[in-house]
Amino acid sequence: MSDDNWREKLNGGGLYACTDEDFVREQLACLDLLYDYNHTRPSDTERRQEILKRFFGTVGEDVYVEQPLHANWGRNTHWGSHCYSNFNLTLVDDTEIYIGSHCMFGPNVVLATAGHPALPELRWLQYSIPIKIGDRVWIGANAVILPGVQIGDNSVIGAGSVVTKDVPPNVIAVGNPCKLLREIGDKDREYYYKNYKIN
Numbered sequence: 001m002s003d004d005n006w007r008e009k010l011n012g013g014g015l016y017a018c019t020d021e022d023f024v025r026e027q028l029a030c031l032d033l034l035y036d037y038n039h040t041r042p043s044d045t046e047r048r049q050e051i052l053k054r055f056f057g058t059v060g061e062d063v064y065v066e067q068p069l070h071a072n073w074g075r076n077t078h079w080g081s082h083c084y085s086n087f088n089l090t091l092v093d094d095t096e097i098y099i100g101s102h103c104m105f106g107p108n109v110v111l112a113t114a115g116h117p118a119l120p121e122l123r124w125l126q127y128s129i130p131i132k133i134g135d136r137v138w139i140g141a142n143a144v145i146l147p148g149v150q151i152g153d154n155s156v157i158g159a160g161s162v163v164t165k166d167v168p169p170n171v172i173a174v175g176n177p178c179k180l181l182r183e184i185g186d187k188d189r190e191y192y193y194k195n196y197k198i199n
Contacts (some may be wrong), residue, residue, distance in 0.1 A: 011095055015117065015125040030055070030073045038068045060101060065089060072114075080135065085109070095128035103133060106141030106159060115147050134169060143178075154184060 009016035018024075037051040053059050055074040060081030071077065071091040080101030089105055091097060092112035114128045129148035133139075137151050140159035151157065152169030161178040172181045192198050 010128050013127055013129050015122065015127055017125055027073060030071070030075060034069065034071055034074060040067075042067070057096075076113075086141070094126070096130040098130065098132045100133055100135035100137065100153070102136045104138045106139060106143070108142045109139050110144045112144065113147050156184070 005016070008014070033051060033055050037048065037055060040048050040051065042048075052063065052065065055071075056077050056079060057075045058078040060079055060083070062082045063079045064083070065085045066087045066089075068087065069085075069089055069091075071093055073093050074091070076093040076095055077091050077097040077099070079099045080103070082101055083099060083103045083105075085105040086107040086109075088108045090108075090110040090112075092110070092114050094114040097111055097113060111131050111133075113131050114126050116123045116126055127147070131145055131147070132150040133145075134151055134153035134155070136154045137157070138155075139145070139151075139157045140161065142159055143157045143161045143163065145151070145157075145163045149163050149166060151163070151167045152171070154170045155167050156172045157163060157167065157178065158172065158174030158181070160176065161174050162176040163173070163178040165177070167173045167178065167180075170184050172184060173179060174181050190198060
């Protein structure tokens with residue numbers, strides 16, 4: 001089945017099929033570039049940066065992504081500056097993912113803009129809703145960010161969290177489903193982890 005309006009539906013949150021020939025051809029070109037990135041040597045920093053700039057929609061200064069990186073498209077993901085991602089970042093970026101500056105991602109983080117209807121008869125269709133991550137956000141290992149989620153500036157998402165709703169700025173949120181644990185405040189100026197004091 002061909003879906004002539006897949007681009008419009010993809011970017012508008014509508015249901016679409018991923019079977020259009022142009023869709024498949026364009027995605028394969030992106031995946032080839034991703035393959036090139038994942039097979040560069042870690043010491044080949046210039047080539048790695050050159051591929052990242054071609055692969056992603058936009059990339060600020062000093063963005064470092066450990067290998068392997070997984071992404072549906074790459075070109076729909078937009079990075080600010082001074083960001084770091086640990087191993088196995090997965091970007092289901094069928095539509096836009098916006099990542100602010102000074103962000104950190106632990107190992108095995110998933111940012112998924114796409115989903116499928118619960119109704120079995122429609123489950124072969126897909127929808128995509130953008131994800132927005134503010135500045136200075138830290139997302140812990142094995143966290144999953146679901147379609148349409150926005151995370152405010154300075155917030156921390158705890159390891160293993162499944163984020164189904166927006167997270168405000170300046171908070172720590174944890175769990176499945178992810179919930180507000182507390183605001184970032186005076187305690188964090190004195191202790192960096194549990195009872196470990198900042199010297």
